[in-house]
Amino acid sequence: MLIILTGGVIGYQQYNKERKSVAEIEPDFVVSPEDIVTAFSDDEENANKKYLGKIIEVSGEVSDVLGDEGSYSLLLNGGDFGMVQCAFMTKPVSEYQIGDMVRIRGKCSGFLLDVILNECVILYNQ
């Protein structure tokens, strides 16, 4: 009876578990925007094998700012072959503009026109 109850509680907790903050997780890769964009545009299949679903940390220059509350992305300059699109679940506190340097950590979803990172967080002074 106790086992069923415990199982039930764990099951309920699992089902409703909190999304772990990306900022708290050590990155799998620390890489420049140019390097990750080149990896995907050279060989998408292998880049997927290496980066898909992994936590990536990138530092680079903002080349565009998209969206607003609920749909905010910073595009980082990745050279000639594309950009790194960093999508945020909530808009960061600071305002960013084209040309700003940022350090971002996010989860790699793959490659469309650009490499896309999701659940991004800005890393400050680390």
Add this chain to the structure above:
Amino acid sequence: MCDSVQSVMKNLLTCLILLTMICAVDAQSRLIDRSGTISFFSSTPVEDIEGINKQALAALDTKTGSVAVSMLMKGFHFKKTLMEEHFNENYIESDKYPKATLKGKIENYDAIAFLTGNNASFTVIGDITMHGITKTVEVPITLEKKGANLIITSEFRLTIADFDIDIPKIMINKIAREVIINVSFNFKTGE
């Protein structure tokens, strides 16, 4: 005498306007939106589930009416983390099939009608590829103009089983056989 001069002038003006519009079409022939929203909604008496992707990519060729949409399956977010894990690992197998795409064309496309229309409806005929399966679809779209923004929205249904997506028996009552897809893209025409 005066009348015919006037009508010639009128025709000339119409021609000029049309020519300018065709030139404008040429100048921004390919419109791109990198942050389109695509969501799917499953509703059952037991539970409602919604997955939302805000980094969908769409390219629209205003000369030919051809449309290409792609999105990363890992870009779909759910309220419940566990549902998101199941979606990626078991249902859509996003490590194996990271993207879903739609490649098609607006039916009976007429560039001028499309670019001057507002709250107009069109049909896109194309192929959706997802989870390794390709299906031909007819998708209704609505076009809205807001200043320099061309907003395209759509709502249609897809049958999950059509894409070889297996729902385990335990979940059968929690996931609808047909899901409602909602699409919204905003193309900046820079006028």
